[in-house]
Amino acid sequence: MGHDTIVIPALQAVQEKFGFIPEDALEEIGRVAGMSANLVYGVASFYSQFRFVKPGEHVIKLCLGTACHVCGASGILESLERELGIVDGQTTADTKFSLESVRCFGSCALAPVMVVDDDVYGSVTPAKAKEILDRYR
């Protein structure tokens, strides 16, 4: 059992604190784990949880799981992209919003599901998504 095991928990702790993984953190985690920053980045970039750019003030997560897809989530994504003028994975120029699609929160009974920061919204429609967005503007 080497020091490798600390890599993922350390990345998670860094992201919890800063909202993303800054380059210095890759160096530092590598130093403690005894591996190059490149290798740490190789692990980090494999997992979809880790971001490498600072997220916006509000993070919008839209579920694209199966139940949400069947209940119309792709139309909601388009509606959000159009409203914010960004595409999935980007942050608005004023750093107010980040938009991320995720694959299943496990709240499928309330599909389609949209999460803004820690607030969960169920049975969302394209029009409802816009109304929800307006509350955070």
Added chain:
Amino acid sequence: MDFQEIQDRAKTAWEALQQSDKPVILIGMATCGKAAGADGVLKALEAELAQRNIETTIIPVGCIGMCYLEPIVDIIKPGRPRVSFCNVDPGKMVKLIEDYLVNDNLPTDLVLGSFGEERIEGVPKFWELPMLKMQVRIATRNCGNINPEDINHYIAQEGYSALKRTLGMKPEEVIEEVKKSGLRGRGGAGFPTWRKWGEARRSSATPKYIVCNADEGDPGAFMDRSVLEGDPHAVLEGMALAGYAVGTPNGYIYCRAEYPLAVRRLKMAIGQAKQLGLLGNNILGSDFSFNIDIMQGAGAFVCGEGSALMYSIEGKRGMPRVRPPRSVESGLWGLPTSLNNVETFANVPRIILKGGDWFASYGTESSKGTKTFALTGKICKTGLIEVPMGITLRQIVYDIGGGIREDKPFKAIQTGGPSGGCLPTGLLDTPVDFETLAKVGSIMGSGGMVVMDTGTCMVDVARYFLAFCRDESCGKCVPCREGLPLMVNILERITHGQGEPEDIGRLMELGETIVNGSLCGLGKSAPNPVLSSIHYFREEWDAHITERKCPALVCKSLISFYILPDKCQGCGICLRACPVDAISGGKRMVHIIDQSKCIKCGTCLEKCPERFSAVAKVTGESIAVPEEPVAIGAN
């Protein structure tokens, strides 16, 4: 403290709670309850009770499985049976306190059912409700009934009694009991649990590991989340039993990052169990020790695969390796490892306590016991169910799930997530067990069941699953890494109305190559949804390719929206709502959609008042409309 003392204390406390002279209020606080607004209900409840100076005991519980009725609140008044109320919101909660708690009037519109022996006039028994009466709860026995954050609640339901009994048995006897039960892996592959444990036990290398796979990655599945959030000790006890049977003190739980509440509850549960000597060193004074560490996943579907999961615990990229050797010989850090699913573990304490024969009395010849399913999609009663194996899909969809929403016709049921298949109406009488589902081209999988109606496009669903697997492919095997994007490209063309008749053959050939040329379950099963869809819904594929039509009205390139001149009342709602200003019109004028500007978002259809129903969605046809807005009734 010996176990008898621990148990007596827990049971006394539980009894006192049931006989309490203060009302007891249970509120469903799993992720689904919270998403439906349980936090707001709890706040309203606490504020109202404080204002009225009523003393109660409030217990947050897990998910009872009727997600479509959340938030659910149960009230036990002194001397009365427990009554369940559904669809509670903060306003209704306040009224419920006034009506039932203070004035003793049961608000019939909110009552779901009552528990226990006593029958209340006009109130159905909870477990006799149509959604519940066919269910058998083993893995989910305590979910929604106990406080998952209080170990004594679990102990009062015979929790940890199986562990206590096991300490007096030989490890081989434990494995024998599990063998008798016929329990097979609930993660999807269905490997016999006893055999895995036995092989790990016989492996000579040490240390060995017990790993719980809680990386529930299938979109549309939340069985494991419900168990972890609603009854974490059932999983911990099951793992300790596995540790005893295999002969190791080391346990890991690999839980996906998207389940923060589950992780929090597990950590709390491990702490409480250690404090009572039910986990940790020298459990209950014996020479058996068992410790459990939690490792959080970081968002990679492929880590549900055994070898990838173990690499991830080791801090590496989660990429599956060639097998053999199997994990029971060379798993975590190259040492013998038994990897089992959350639900598998949750079943084990009951098997030890009630006997393997009891468990095997449920289910079919080859698939014993019960299975949990997450019932979602276009079904009336969405939620989590646990049913005996062998039940038919029709019983699940209609008897338990209440049929299709808005009485639309059933079209397909998708089982097994991105590795499974879509089964059509003709197969509704298929019994649900490992072998039968595989024979008809799907799989049992971990238990996701997504129901689709005639408004679901099977080509689009196939594209969806394939795109999912393309995004989640780890990239190690070339056929999976390169083949899946090729298949997705073909599917994109078909859904955009640019399909060619040869595409079906190309998809089947590519699919076969990927199945044969990939190492792990992800690649081996990724083409399944496409292949089963072509097999069962060929007409729909042909409609897309040869007629350029999407019969389900889903594929955007193949549909159009029109405002019907004879129905439009010129109210202007759609005009104002259209996000791209594609609608022209005026007061009392027939509105018109500019087809060149329309992005087919469907907002006009959603917003048009139902009494007008003036927006039509069509495929493969156009509707005659005036070129300019005209006065209503002009033609």
